[in-house]
Amino acid sequence: MIRTENITKTFGDNDVLKGISTEFYAGKPNLIIGSSGAGKTVLLKLLIGLFKPTSGKVYYDDVDLFSVDDDALREVRMKLGMLFQGNALFDSMTVGENIRFPMDMFTNRTLGEKEKRVDECLEMVNMEGINDRFPSEVSGGMQKRVGIARAMVLEPKYLFCDEPNSGLDPKTAILIDELICDLTNRNNITTVINTHDMNSVMGIGDNIVLLKDGHLVWQGDKSQVLESEEAVLQDFIFASPFLRRLREDALKQRHAHD
Amino acid sequence: MVVDKMLYNLGRYVNLLRDAIARPEKFSMYYKETMRQMDAIGVGSVFIVLLISVFIGMVTAVQFVDQLGDSFVPSYYIGYIVRDITIIEMAPTITCLVLAGKVGSNLAAEIGGMRQKEHIDAMEIMGVNTAAYLIMPKIIAAVVVIPMLVAIAAFVSIVGGYVSTVLPGSLSHTEYVLGLRSFFVPRYVFMMFVKAAVFAYLITSVSCYMGYYAKGGSIELGEASTNAVVVSSVLILVFDFLIALLLT
Numbered sequence: 001m002i003r004t005e006n007i008t009k010t011f012g013d014n015d016v017l018k019g020i021s022t023e024f025y026a027g028k029p030n031l032i033i034g035s036s037g038a039g040k041t042v043l044l045k046l047l048i049g050l051f052k053p054t055s056g057k058v059y060y061d062d063v064d065l066f067s068v069d070d071d072a073l074r075e076v077r078m079k080l081g082m083l084f085q086g087n088a089l090f091d092s093m094t095v096g097e098n099i100r101f102p103m104d105m106f107t108n109r110t111l112g113e114k115e116k117r118v119d120e121c122l123e124m125v126n127m128e129g130i131n132d133r134f135p136s137e138v139s140g141g142m143q144k145r146v147g148i149a150r151a152m153v154l155e156p157k158y159l160f161c162d163e164p165n166s167g168l169d170p171k172t173a174i175l176i177d178e179l180i181c182d183l184t185n186r187n188n189i190t191t192v193i194n195t196h197d198m199n200s201v202m203g204i205g206d207n208i209v210l211l212k213d214g215h216l217v218w219q220g221d222k223s224q225v226l227e228s229e230e231a232v233l234q235d236f237i238f239a240s241p242f243l244r245r246l247r248e249d250a251l252k253q254r255h256a257h258d
Numbered sequence: 259m260v261v262d263k264m265l266y267n268l269g270r271y272v273n274l275l276r277d278a279i280a281r282p283e284k285f286s287m288y289y290k291e292t293m294r295q296m297d298a299i300g301v302g303s304v305f306i307v308l309l310i311s312v313f314i315g316m317v318t319a320v321q322f323v324d325q326l327g328d329s330f331v332p333s334y335y336i337g338y339i340v341r342d343i344t345i346i347e348m349a350p351t352i353t354c355l356v357l358a359g360k361v362g363s364n365l366a367a368e369i370g371g372m373r374q375k376e377h378i379d380a381m382e383i384m385g386v387n388t389a390a391y392l393i394m395p396k397i398i399a400a401v402v403v404i405p406m407l408v409a410i411a412a413f414v415s416i417v418g419g420y421v422s423t424v425l426p427g428s429l430s431h432t433e434y435v436l437g438l439r440s441f442f443v444p445r446y447v448f449m450m451f452v453k454a455a456v457f458a459y460l461i462t463s464v465s466c467y468m469g470y471y472a473k474g475g476s477i478e479l480g481e482a483s484t485n486a487v488v489v490s491s492v493l494i495l496v497f498d499f500l501i502a503l504l505l506t
Contacts, residue, residue, distance in 0.1 A: 074387070078385040084376045101384075105385075106385065
């Protein structure tokens with residue numbers, strides 16, 4: 001579990017996060033949602049220690065991420081996996097070498113053991129047999145999967161995904177969501193996903209944190225989204241007239257059943 | 259304002275290099291990266307170094323033949339002058355100024371590109387000490403191979419001087435070789451290697467610093483690359499003077 005306590009972050013005169021206190025649970029996908037500029041990416045970068053908060057604390061189980069020394073911070077980071085928005089795959093390495101890199105750096109496994117683990121990870125994301133291709137030789141959706149495979153290679157306790165389905169077609173986006181959800185449940189890891197994709201919210205949102213202008217304005221799960229009267233949430237999720245009509249119809253049907 | 263900015267950059271540069279001096283997570287990975295950099299910096303720069311140094315040697319010799327031709331200075335002095343100018347100044351300084359352009363811009367662009375594509379963030383998340391992994395192998399590789407390149411440059415430059423004077427008949431083979439053998443001061447060779455090692459360190463550390471903190475897009479990456487070349491070239495000239503003061 002990851003817990004934040006009254007986190008604030010200021011850049012110059014700009015207060016980006018204003019007192020965020022929340023929890024992200026193990027074994028379920030935790031979504032950070034909000035419109036552009038709400039502070040999602042800053043919160044995610046704070047959670048993984050790339051930014052330091054102006055005030056407040058981030059706990060990984062009972063470890064305060066920002067009070068430990070650099071070596072201990074690296075120890076925590078070795079339990080993290082991260083899928084970046086742009087994948088951050090190393091262009092000069094093949095897919096197999098990309099996935100193998102964390103093992104090369106941190107384990108004493110033999111080449112055979114590492115190759116076997118690479119194959120397992122590629123199989124996990126349904127991408128068998130592309131070890132020798134370079135990232136530029138595979139599609140955007142495949143790159144996302146390779147990014148997930150690399151994030152999972154050291155069996156992390158925490159997985160972070162920054163807009164995992166941005167730039168993907170809706171069908172591939174849903175496949176990526178399902179894959180992340182499946183890996184989270186199967187490995188009982190704490191997954192935090194930064195997204196503004198409505199399909200993700202309604203499909204895998206087991207714990208949703210909504211940010212607006214640096215404030216946490218709503219937290220709940222996908223089943224509560226439809227009924228919630230929180231205006232910011234409704235404006236964000238059901239942004240178009242078409243989606244608002246859909247919501248009204250769904251609510252009518254639900255009330256009729258009740 | 260300018261002084262503030264310089265002090266800020268100096269402090270950040272020192273901090274980055276302090277972070278870079280750390281125990282490697284995995285020695286074999288650092289070794290592999292150092293070898294890769296030696297190949298890129300050393301082997302990758304041999305041709306340009308050969309080309310430039312042969313011409314510098316030829317021009318130096320031809321100029322001195324022209325200037326000393328009608329004087330009372332013995333003609334074998336041409337070989338002596340070419341040798342000392344090459345060893346003391348031309349080989350280390352000109353070669354490293356050229357390498358600041360070639361290697362420095364390349365390193366700044368490589369690391370800056372990694373910053374912009376979030377590769378550095380990805381490594382940090384994995385637990386890699388990026389300052390150490392991305393910078394230290396490059397510095398070690400450069401400090402090892404650039405003095406070798408400078409030694410090659412010195413040799414080729416002297417050969418260039420021979421070709422441009424002896425082959426056209428301006429000097430005899432005996433005169434040129436006698437000049438090369440006269441008044442030899444071994445300390446100058448030591449000075450050449452000191453300069454080469456110091457300049458190699460400056461080129462790589464400054465260029466890596468510029469790339470590591472590159473922000474924004476392609477324009478900023480270009481600026482980082484240009485700054486790497488400009489700053490390291492200026493520092494080479496400043497340290498050239500300081501080393502000359504200290505070692506002569």
